[in-house]
Amino acid sequence: MASYNLNEILKAKAATGNKTEEIGLDDVSRVKVLSPGRQVFKRFIRNRLAVFGSGLLILMFVFSFLGPIFYPYGQKEIFYKYDTQNVNYALAKEITSYTGYLIDSDISVPRTVTTSINSLAKKLIASDDDAALIADDSSAFLLTRISDDVFMLSSVRAERIASVGSGRAMIGVYDMLTDSITFSGNSIDGLLDAIKEDFNRSGGEFTFDGVTYSYEKAAGKSYNIYSEMDGVALYDNTLPASFAGAFEKAAENKTYSFAVSGRTYYVVESQSGYDAYSASGEKNAMVFTKLTFNAISSDVNINDSLKADALCHIADGASFENDGTTYSVSDSEGLLLLKDAEGNEIAELSVFSVRRYTGEDSIDYELKKEIEELVLVMEETGVKTETLVHDIPLQDGNGQYAYDEEGNLQYSEAELVITKRDTGEYQINCDQIIYLIDMFSPSSKEHILGTDGDGFDVLARVMYGGRVSLLVGFVVVFLEIFIGVIMGGLAGYYGGWVDNLIMRLVDIFYCLPSLPIMIILGAMMDSLRMDTYVRLMIMMATLGILGWAGVARMVRGQILSLREQEFMVAAEATGIRVKDRIFRHLIPNVMPQLIVIATMGMGSVILTESTLSFLGLGVKHPLATWGTIINSVSSATAMAHYQHIWIPVGLLICLTVIAFNFVGDGLRDAYDPKSKR
Amino acid sequence: MADNKEKKEEKKSSYISAKESRKITKFNRKVTKRLEADRANAKKDPSLYKTHMKDDKNVVEFDNVCTYFFTDVGVVKAVDGITFNIPKCSTVGVVGESGCGKSVTSLSLMQLLQRPSGQTVGGEIRFNLGDGNAYNIVNTPTSKMQEIRGNKVSMIFQEPMTSLNPVFKIGMQVNEVLELHHPEMSKEEIRNRTLEMLEMVGIANKEGVYEMYPHELSGGMRQRVMIAIALACSPELIIADEPTTALDVTIQAQILDLLSELKDKINSSIMLITHDLGVVASMADYVVVMYAGRVIEKGTADDIFHHPAHPYTIGLMKSKPVVGKKVDELYNIEGNVPNPVDMPDYCYFRDRCEMQCERCKAKKDGAGADYPPEIKISDTHFVSCYRFFDEGEVLGYPKTVNAEELLK
Amino acid sequence: MSEEMTPVSLEGAEKDSENLLVVKNLKKYFPIKSSFFKMTVGNVKAVDGVSFAIKKGTTMGLVGESGCGKSTTGRTILRLQEKTEGEVYFDGQDIFKLSKEELRKLRPRIQIIFQDPYSSLSPRLPVGEIIAEAVREHGIVPKEELDDYVTRVMEACGLQEWHKNRYPHEFSGGQRQRICIARALALNPDFILCDEPVSALDVSIQAQIINLLRDLQKQFGLTYLFISHDLSVVEHISDTVGVMYLGNMVEYAETDKIYSKPLHPYTVALFSAIPVPDPDYKMNRIVLQGNIPSPANPPEGCKFHTRCEKCMEICKSMAPEMREVEPGHFCACHLYDDPEELKKFGKESESR
Helix, strand or coil: CCCCCHHHHHHHHHHCCCCCCCCCCCHHHHCCECCHHHHHHHHHHHCHHHHHHHHHHHHHHHHHHHHHHHCCCCCCCECEEEEEEEEEEEEEEECCCCEEEECCCCCCCCHHHHHHHHHHHHHHHHHCCCEEEEECCCCEEEEEECCCCEEEEEEEEEEEEEEEEEEEEEEEEEECCCCEEEECCCCCCCHHHHHHHHHHCCCCEEEECCEEEEEEECCCCEEEEEEEEEEEEECCCCCCCHHHHHHHHHHHHCCCEEEECCEEEEEEECCCEEEEEEEEEEEEEEEEECCEEEECCCCCCCCHHHHHHHHHCCCCCCEEEECCEEEEEEEECCEEEEEECCCCEEEEEECEEEEECCCCCCCCHHHHHHHHHHHHHHHHHCCCEEEEEEEEECECCCCCECECCCCCECEEEEEEEEEECCCCCEEEEEEEEEEEECCCCCCCCCCCCCECCCCEEHHHHHHHHHHHHHHHHHHHHHHHHHHHHHHHHHHHHHCHHHHHHHHHHHHHHHHCCHHHHHHHHHHHHHHCCCCHHHHHHHHHHHHHHHHHHHHHHHHHHHHHHHHCCHHHHHHHHCCCCHHHHHHHHHHHHHHHHHHHHHHHHHHHHHHHHHHHHHCCCCCCCCCCCHHHHHHCCCCHHHHHHCHHHHHHHHHHHHHHHHHHHHHHHHHHHHHCCCCCC | CHHHHHHHHHHHHCECCHHHHHHHHHHHHHHHHHHHHHHHHHHHCHHHCEECCCCCCEEEEEEEEEEEEEECCEEEEEEEEEEEEEECCCEEEEECCCCCCHHHHHHHHHCCCCCCCEEEEEEEEEEECCCCCEEECCCCCHHHHHHHECCCEEEECCCCCCCCCCCCCHHHHHHHHHHHHCCCCCHHHHHHHHHHHHHHCCCCCHHHHHCCCHHHCCHHHHHHHHHHHHHCCCCCEEEEECCCCCCCHHHHHHHHHHHHHHHHHCCCEEEEEECCHHHHHHHCCEEEEEECCEEEEEEEHHHHHHCCCCHHHHHHHHHCCECCECCCCCCCCCCCCCCCECCCCCCCCHHHCCCCCHHHHCCCCCCCCCCCCEEECCCCCEECCHHHCCCCEEEECCCCCCHHHHHC | CCHHHCCHHHCCHHHCCCEEEEEEEEEEEEEEECCCCCCEEEEEEEEEEEEEEEECCCEEEEECCCCCCHHHHHHHHCCCCCCCEEEEEECCEEHHHCCHHHHHHHHHHEEEECCCCCCCCCCCCCHHHHHHHHHHHHCCCCHHHHHHHHHHHHHHCCCCHHHHHCCHHHCCHHHHHHHHHHHHHCCCCCEEEEECCCCCCCHHHHHHHHHHHHHHHHHHCCEEEEEECCHHHHHHHCCEEEEEECCEEEEEEEHHHHHHCCCCHHHHHHHHCCCCCCCCCCCCCCCCCCCCCCCCCCCCCCCCCCCCCCCCHHHHHCCCCCEEEECCEEECCHHHCCHHHHHHHHHHHHHC
16 A cells, blocks of 8 residues: 555645635636536537427427327228219019929928929910929929919829820839849839749730830840830729820820819820829918019018918918918009008019119119119110119118108108110119228328328328337337447457457448348248237347447447547556446447437438338338338329328438438537537 | 535536526627628728728737637637737737637637637727738728738648648648739749748758658648748748647757748748747747736837736746756746636736735725726836836726627 | 666666666567558567666656657556566566556556646546546545545645536646546555646646645655656656657756756757747757657667767667766766777777
């Protein structure tokens, strides 16, 4: 230790009370100076551009961070709009096919039967027959014409009583191995025994049940069986004598039924000719009709069971009961009307259908009739287009039907255009209010900057986008500075191999192509389907890691020059530890340059982020950043047509970057006591 | 505790408050705008700057010159009512410590102040044009000034390292001045004149140096080149601003030798600005001592060095150790040279002065007596000190400008 | 130019407890590196064999022009940079043999004051903290006394207590230099290296600082190495003076002796060049011609011979040794060589 104790000496001296006195006109006490902070501030505000820049930045921050609080819309809120559009309102056509209504659900009607109804009904109408039998092995159905538009399908017990045919017809294959006959048509009982018997006689032809059969050897041990019919074969001996003649005649005329001595028999086409059946025990299964029920009164719900009942009673005109109410169907002046017990018209049954495109049956009867009439006129005159003015249900602003106070639908007049289509149908068009996503709407009161292609409010997205963009700027620059200061500080202070190592690392980071790296990273994150926010974090980290080199180089340079300053030598000479020397003496002196570089860096980071997001590599839609907003109009046509989306954002990016640069420049000048402005 | 509070307040008050700062800024803006407008007017009216010398034997007459800087901390009265003359063919040494306004005086004369914050707000600087006419430099427009600068007045700076342009050859830099002010000279003439100048300032290898760049020369050589440039146009006045301060003792000796040699050879006056009394003593005919923006004493070198009158001059001489004169303890003037902001109206040196008399504090408690007037104690010797109030002839008080009144 | 350069009296001087600082044949070369391969192509011999000893409680002045290596000598003594050769003993221990931690412990005892009071104070710390920082670091005073201690040190250096919270930029040069001195003094040093402490100051302030330094020396028995180019200041403050030229010490003696009768031609020229503040003083200046040669490529023989008025043949080829020309007065010049030897050399060169 030193040879004296300064503390003791000074204490003793202080005790004697010999204090140095202040001398007048001492500058330190007399002349007021600007505090260091104020001095910088003054120099800063003298720079008009810098003040302008800081004003802009403050605006930008308020806009981005406070704006969304007061702005009513969110960034991912989709907006819809109501638009009047000429829509296909309805379709009018004459019904040509038959629709079936179930009467007795206990009877199962095979699909083969229901599908054949349409053609069969048409054939019946053509042949002017009243009924036809549909028979197969297991079941038989009788289709009876009630009117041209209504047919009744009933299940019957059918018995084949006769056949008529001409020439040879293969009816089956006899397989000796299995000892059975596979029939190609209806099976004939007893034929197996007969053929076996004949086989034993080694004949080739036999007669069974009045029909002559022959067989020929086919592949292997099987034989094809043919019927050699010519004329009528009767299976029932009780048939009257005139039957055969009537049957033959019917078959010849291809009628579906014939009557002999008061009984009706049905003709069914078979493989070899025609079979005659007798039917008994009719049970109504289904009713098929071309008619559609056009509701006149909306009070009654016309369900399928009512429809079926009504159809069943078209022919007799009798009243019937359905679900506890009595109805009747009557024909008045060519109109088939469904009425209730009091005679109120409930529906008209018509083959002419007018239906909404949407499927709902909201067209009232009057309109339907009018359309029908008009169509008939058009049909006659061959005019393709016709206009009709009629009340249709009024839609409110939301596309819903409007009701008055009592809950009744309101109507308004509309122009309906009827056009004949090539298919023969008539299409009815009118203007309707439609609810749809409000895409690319120009600026309006509700959306000051309009909406974008997803129906998002552009202004809201610009605000939220500003948040992300500015935040990215801050975080990335903070990261850059953090790494840069540590690395640059170490390199600058220690020098030697540490410096060499870190500076080579800096060189490497300088030559890393950041755009390709970001592209690859973006593609990777795309394929991993990463969460938008995780992407954002990763992007910020990457930008920070790629960007620290410049900061490190600057800090190193600063520290190298500061290290040679005498106050650093003095700090070393007074034996202050390395840690304190770096953090108490060096870093505070680098601070101004750091602030400047950070401010300048902020602008370029925001630009980079926008570029990346624009290229679709950074933040992903629908999270808004200024880059993604521009990205949403990235095509040339979009650019040309939707300036209201990208021009404000582009301006914001430009202004922010310029503002950051102005402020950075201003700060640099303000901190540098040598610069003169 | 109370003591602590006081300290805090003291600390706070040492900084200019935001309000004061705004006031100062506003005032500065108004004043400088006004003064710049006045300058612009002077350009149109030659009568504003054409004048006559009081004494035709002088090259320059400083007459109550006030040069103020309107800074963020207030009005810095760097030069506040100084009056002295530079006679023809003589060397005037301006001595003072840093911040006393000696450099500002020379800059005012050259109109090289950092405008708009630095402004000569009062007084006249009369520059003798030789034909009986004179310019008042304060109002002279820049176009006229350019005819004077480098041609009639030239300057030698302290830093020979930075005052030469490193990318041009020495020859070119000397030629440039000649070309500018003597367009009638041919290239050959200019080159010859340059070489002549280089020889004159003691550069033996003149042809070689002509082709050299500044960095190839040592500090002493560069200063010689600077002197050559200054002399090139045979100016009426050479302002040497601390010409030897940055040089080593041996080189300083060389340059001083050169300057005193040249002094006799050329017909120029030299205004030698320095803080080194030794340099002044060896060079100057007249000496002006400045303190805090004012001339406190002026006279011939003999007056000043042998019969110093002002306590500051006396103190300054005593506080410089001299080789061969052993003293046990150096005399020291307590305190510092004050920064000329918000100066009191009493003698600026009073608080550091050991020779105060009753008159110095005539009005009590710092409200203060007036600043001492200029007193003539011999034909050539003037001093601003109350100690001679009764002995000498009182000439008058320095005329200064109240910054507030500039706005009226 | 090795051991023979050392004045005889320095043999074992480090063991003499009277000598606080002993410097023996100190050399500091700065390598000149070729820009591309980083090969050393030469050396700037900033300090080329300097030896001296400073007694406790005395001041040694080190004079010379800029670039003569006086500041480098100072900084190398403090081991602020590594030496090339030689030894430095502080209070008997070789500074260059200490470990980093030992050196750090020793630091407070050897302090430094710089020329430029503007760059030697950290601009972002208040004055009180600048002074207190190292005191705290080395535990010079108990924590609770630190604040009072700093106040007292400041007062001892002519600063006011309320200056503590001010920042360096608010002070004038002289006051800053006082802060520097306070910072050094607060560490209880034995030795202070004053590296041109007053060159940047005004005359009236110079006197204040010089008086303060002398005051402190008287009070605390400090030892100074006072580096300056200002001969008059050095004369005033020093007990012994060494004159340096181009990395070498050319003359060393007690102040009175060297000022009354300078021996070396360089010293003579240097002294004559000082301007005297008296217009009647007719100067007998010996104006040295030319400039100081580059220390990277110093002249052969006596380094001063290129500018010396009394240059002899021998000076151009043989470097002179430091020898005691008069008791206590050392000089490295062939003028004071034994005439016999000179003659001998003359014959040798003739014969060549």
